[in-house]
Amino acid sequence: MKFPYFHRLLWLFVLFLNQSKCDWLNCGHIEKCHCKWSSGKKTATCSSARLTNIPRLSPDIQILDLHENTLRELNRDTFTEIDLLNLQRLNLSDTKLRRIHNNAFRELRILIELDLSHNELRHLSPEVFDGIDRLRHLILHDNPLKEFYSEQFPILRHLKKLEISKCQLHKIHPLAFSNLRALETIHAHQNLLSYVHPNTFNLPFLKTLTLSDNPWYCDCRLRNFHEWFLNANLGNEEVLCTGPKNFANISWQYIKENEFVCPPWATSSPTVLRAEVGAEISFGCFASGDPKPNVSWYLGNKEIHNLTTEEIEIKVFKYDVIDIEFNTDMINKSSQWVNVSISNITDKFSGEWMCHANSFVGEASASLTLFLSTPRTATARSAPEFPKLILLILSMLCMTLLGFIATCICWKTRRRSLTPSKSFTDQEKKLLDSSLAASCGRQSVDLSSSYGFEMLDRSASIDSTDTQRCLDTVQITLETSGQFPSPPIEFTLPSSFANIFISVQLTDKGEGNSDFLCNERNVSHCSRPCFFESLNDNAGIKFRTPSCSTLSFSEKNATSRTMERNLKTSLSSFSTEFTAL
Incomplete structure (x- = not known):
């Protein structure tokens, strides 16, 4: 009874082993990935498989080879997300890597070998290697790193071999490897190093150091390192100088210490x-x-x-x-x-x-x-004393006040010297600034004054037989001015004297102008309208005509009345309207 039961258990155990074997050997059904046992390790080889990401494989995989793929970059927790935490060896060479996140290798605690060679890495942060404390072999050669800074690597107590050849390194800080105290081998050949500090590779367990194919400049700056390197006996490699000229292509072994100058x-x-x-x-x-x-x-x-x-x-x-x-x-x-x-x-x-x-x-x-x-001498200006400053301000205010008072006095004096205007009698106002307007078929026109004098309407019959003829406008202006000559002396006493100027403008229609005011001729026979202009001044009233001279008369003289009658007579043939100002 028990024997068949034992066979069943054995059969289930074998089936379980076969099933487990099939889980990691199928390589996640990736066509170009091959999984097999190699050196007692579960190995997955996915080289040249045209992968762009880390493949999802069995968590039992211990060795993963991904070289010659196109990964470009490794993101945060790349291996943790696909549960590849049992990796011991990881080959990422020639995968076009340009960027590696600081936490990309986190939790790979049993990783002992990492190959990042033949990539495009220009900078490696020290945090990239945090968490892989058991790392023993790190391969970085053929990356354009160019320079190693102080404490370029974190504390890796088990790292024994570091390959940094062909990394275009031209400068290595003396403390770049200070946290790699267990290093035994460093390959730094085929770089651009011309000199290094003597303490750069001064590590307690270092046994092999390759420095060939670097442009070493053998002068005083390399003297101490040259001496240390020869005394450390770190290999039989021949290292040559590239300069100065007298040491070009000469091995370090043949140059004495005092020649490094x-x-x-x-x-x-x-x-x-x-x-x-x-x-x-x-x-x-x-x-x-x-x-x-x-x-x-x-x-x-x-x-x-x-x-x-x-x-x-x-x-x-x-x-x-x-x-x-x-x-x-x-x-x-x-x-x-x-x-x-x-x-x-x-x-x-x-x-x-x-x-x-x-x-x-x-x-x-x-x-x-x-x-x-030559030094220049300058006299220092002392600050003005306070009382003097007050006196200066007061004097300026007084001068300003005096000038203002003088200006007011001059203005009032000049204003008093002006001659006041003189008023005229009613008859004289009728002659001042008057206008005469006549139009066709019109017996009377309005006469108004800007000063509000009374309106006078006067009509006169036209004796001429041509009663229907259009009469042109006659304008009479009276003005006073001091530009005309003084009147004869007989008109100066006993009454005050003033000049009145009458300007007459007549339109030219082919007939001769009547001589107004010259020989007291009547203008009733003028066939064209006349324009009178009056000007008044302090001397009296004057009449001006284009063909007559200026007449002067006294304000109270009978001449003004005679002139008024003459004007009335000469304008009897027109419909007239006077405005007295």
């Missing part, structure tokens, strides 16, 4: 200096070289030394500059600063100064131009 160089600060005679100035020169050069300041052909007199004092100071910063390229610790201070400087020190640095390797110089000008 640097020619001197110098620079002045500032290059142009302006000051006044009698002032205190200071300037300096920064020089470097290995061996340490001798630096001096010259004015013309004369070397400047310390000098102290009653008139002038010159001090020359030399300071050694020890530069321990790697990024300044000053590793030789042979820099120096030569400073010159001059008190109460005179004209003889103006001109071009020269800083000269020389050693048995070579020499260098830097120039400084000093311009001196």
Whole structure:
């Protein structure tokens, strides 16, 4: 009874194993992926499968090969989302990777080998490798990384091999590998390194270091590293120099320590200096070289030394500059600063100064131009005293007030000197600013005044037989003006005198103009209308006509009445209307 039951259990166990075997061996039914046992590991090979993402495979996969696909980038928790957490080896070489998220490899705690070679990675954040503490082999070669910064990698206690060859590296910070204390092998060949700090690869367990095919410049900056490398005995690889010219293509093994030298160089600060005679100035020169050069300041052909007199004092100071910063390229610790201070400087020190640095390797110089000008004296202006300022303001106010008063007095005086206007009698007002209008078929016209005088309507019969003829307008204007000559002396006394001007304008219709007011001729026979203009002034009333001279008469003289009668008679043939102003 029990024997068949045991066979059933055995059959179910075998079926379970077969089923499990089929789950990881089918490779997620991906056509170009092959899953098999390799070196006792469950291996999935998906190379050149035209994949654009990490395939979803069985969680039992331990080795995954994805090289020669087009992944482009790895996003956050890429392997955690598809439950590939048992990976021990991961090959992502030649997958066109450009970006890797900082948490892409998170939770791959048993990963021991990572291959990111032959990709397009330009920058790797230190956080990219966080979480893969068991990593032992990291392959980064053939990526355009160009530079490694301080603490480029996190703490990886088990990392023993690092491949960074063909990464276009031209600079490696001295502390780039400070967290990789277990490193035993570093491949850094075929890069662009010309020199490195002697402490860059100074790791306690390092056994192999490849540095060939780099453009090493064998001068004083490489001296200490060259010495360390030869003494560390990190391999039998031959490393060659590319410069300077006398060491080109010569192996490091054949160059002695004292032959790693640097020619001197110098620079002045500032290059142009302006000051006044009698002032205190200071300037300096920064020089470097290995061996340490001798630096001096010259004015013309004369070397400047310390000098102290009653008139002038010159001090020359030399300071050694020890530069321990790697990024300044000053590793030789042979820099120096030569400073010159001059008190109460005179004209003889103006001109071009020269800083000269020389050693048995070579020499260098830097120039400084000093311009001196004569000091200018200026008189300081004292602030005005407060009482004086108040007096000045008060005086200005008084002058302004006096000017205003004088202006008012002049204006009133000028106004009083003007001659007041004179009023006229009623008869004279009838002659002032009058107008006469006549029209065809009209017996009377309106006569009005702007001053509100009474309206006078007068009609006169036309004696002429041509009673139906259209009469043109006659305008009479009376005006006074001081431009006409004074009247005869007999009209000056006993009454006041005034001039009245009458201007007459007649339209020309081929007939002769009647001579108004000249010989007291009647204008009743004029066949064309006449225009009178009157002007008044202080002297009297004048009449002007185009063909007559000006007549003057007294305001109270009987001549004005005679003139009025003459006007009435001469206008008897018209329908007239006068307006007295």
